[in-house]
Each structure stands twice: as C-alpha cells, then as structure tokens.
Amino acid sequence: MNILIVLIWLWTIFLIIFVGVPCFYYLYLRKISSGDWGLKIDKNYLPTVTMMVPMHNEEKVIRLKLENLAALEYPRDKLQILLVNDGSTDNTLKEVSDFTKNSALNFTVINFCSQCGKTVALNNALKYANGEIVIVSDSDAFLATDILLKTMPFFADPSVGALISREELIEPETSWVSETEKVYFDLVYGTIKHGESKLHSTIMFHGGFAAYRKSILEKFNVETDDTGTALDIVQKGKRTIMVPDAVSYCFEFSDWTDKFNIKVRRAIHNIKTWTRCLRLLLQGKLLLPKKIVIPEIFLYMIEPYIFLAFLIVSVLLISYSSLLILLFALLTAALLLRKKTRMLLCEVVQNNCFLLVAILSVVIGRQVICWKTAQNPRAVITRETLKNLKLI
Secondary structure, X not given: OHHHHXXXXXXXXXXXXXXXXHHXXXXXXXXXOOOOOOOOOOOOOOOOEEEEEEEOOOOOOHHHHHHHHHOOOOXXXXXXXXXXXXXXXXXXXXXXXXXXXXXXXXXXXXXXXXXXXXXXXXXXXXHHOOOOEEEEOOXXXXXXXXXXHHHHHHHHOOOEEEEEEEXXXXXXXXXXXXXXXXXXXXXXXXXXXXXXXXXXXXXXXXXXXXXEEHHHOOOOEOOOHHHHHHHHHHOOOOEEEEEEEEEEEEOOOOOHXXXXXXXXXXXXXXXXXXXXXXXXXXXXXXXXXXXXXXXXXXXHHHHHHHHHHHHHHHHHHHOOOHHHHHHHHXXXXXXXXXXXXXXXXXXXXXXXXXXXXXXXXXXXXXXXXXXOOOHHHHXXXXXXXXXXXXXO
C-alpha cells in the first residue's frame, strides 16, 4: 500500500509539472502578445531585398514557387531572386530554365553540382546577394503576395536583426497527421512566437520565410540551421521577431513517416540551440531574456523526461489494480471525446516522442547536414489550390 501511495504522489507531481509549466507559459505569452511592439515601424520603408530559394529535387513544385514569387507585391527594381540548386538530380533546373527565360523578374541561378546541404549551399551563394535584406524561402513554401510590404517596415527599426512570417497550413484536413500538426501551428504561431517577439525575440525560425539584415548576417548556422542563425543574430544585440500579419503557407505532412523524419531533424537543431543557450546563460553571455530561455529549455530538454516518467508511473499504477485500469480507461475516453482535445493530446504525445528521439540522436552525435526532400506534401500541391488562396 505504501508503494501505491508513493506512485500516486509521483503520478500527481509529474502530471502537474507536465501540464502546468506549458500552460503557465502559454497564458503568460498570450497576455504579452496583446501589448505593443515597442518598435519604430515605417510602412514607407522598402529596402532592397534578395530572396534566396534553396532547391534540391524540386521539379514537382518549383514552377509554382516561381509563379508565387512573380506575384509578390514589391518594387521590381528592389527585388533580386537567387535560386540555389543544391545538387538536384531531377528536372528542377529545366523547370527553372523554362520559366525564367520568359520572366521579367531578376532571377539568378546558383548551381552546385553535388549536394552539400541546404545551409552550406546558402552560405556559398550568399556572396551573390545584393539586397539590404536577405530572405530564405523554401521551394515548397508559398508566400502571401503582400508579405514583403508587411514585413520590411519592421526593419526600419535598427534593433530588428531578423524576422519570420506566421506559417499556416494549406489543407490541414488531408489526414490526422496534418490535423494534429495544425494544433501545433495554432499554439506556436498564434501565441508562443508572437508573445516571445513582443517580449524580445523568438529564435524558433523556419524556412518558409525568414528575413535577415544582411549587414549583420555573416553566415547561416550550418549546425543548427534557422534557429541557430536567429540566435547568432540575437547575440549581436538585435531582436528576432515573428510578424503575425505576414503569412507564408505550406503543405504539411500527410504521411507520418515524413512527419517523423522532419520533426526529429528540426528537434535536433532546436535542442542543440537550447543547449547552446544554456551554456551561454551559465557563462553570463546570453542576450536572450531569461523569461524566454528558461521555459523553452524546460519544454525542449526536461519536459520529454517528465513525459517519459509520467508514462512509466502510469503503467506501474494500473498494474496494481483492475479498478485503476478502469479509471484510466474512463479518463482517457472522456479526454478523447472532443476532437480538438483528441488532436491536442495526440500532438503532445507525438512531439514529446520526437524530442526523446532527438535527444538520443544528439547524445550519440548524429549529424544532420543534408536534407531529404519530403515528397508526400509536394504531391498534393496543386495550381488550383494556390489560385484559390490568391498565391499565384
């Protein structure tokens, strides 16, 4: 009986920590996100821009991407587009050639015959960028036509070193895999990144649309990609923010294998970045506020272990009595009745599993330099869908 009481106490403690910390941080940032930016935002500020599009075997989507870029609302004499081909072995370059030869836009193709990895390719191509602002946008990300008009004015404030758009899913109802991912997007982009941006900075950058002030961008971080690059900018005394009114769209995972591979890769980058943050924090050198760093380090590096411990204690508890098995079954059924709750629980479980795999990968020294193209999301991208959203 004493063991049972101990297990009940442990189960309660783990549950409170597992649920309480994320909820408190969410509610805190939701309040912060309603505040002012504290920035000088000039709608008339339109700097020169270089858009860098990394490509690796993108024949299914690259023509649609180029049409999307051609539809952007921005002065043509201030927009340079660099198409960075990282060793494509399909018809990507042919698709690019067929489109660009009849286009009035300033397209330049930077071709690397062998694959060296997205970030390495971007660094090698960076010397060709002429714009005051350098933007990275993945081939399968589609930008709202006014995205530049809504983001560039933030660079009028010299404290802003980099920014990202809000990212939205196209057709998230494709499968349960993408439906659960939408829950994540709504929480992270709707509240977390917005609140962190208002507080100071969010370093959780993405490849859909990430813009950097070129004067302080020495190179993209090879080891930790978008997130590591954002941290580099913060460490130079600048802010890195998300602009919620600016939107980029992506087709997310309809296949769980794609989701697993991509989410684990991203988690590896994020864990390495937060490990670096922790090291800088202990050294007294971190310029990112503790109000952001400490909760994020907990969520990425401690919460997965709390999740694992909670599962183990739950299994031990229900092994003690059939009554507890019944109670757990009823509780689980009650939580799964509402679809929104069901999707949230599913995404929470998935993300913590991805983080545990990523932590193990970091411990054993797994390196992620070259990326593999996820084909399933690309397979559902259609011209009709993009036209309906007025993206082309």
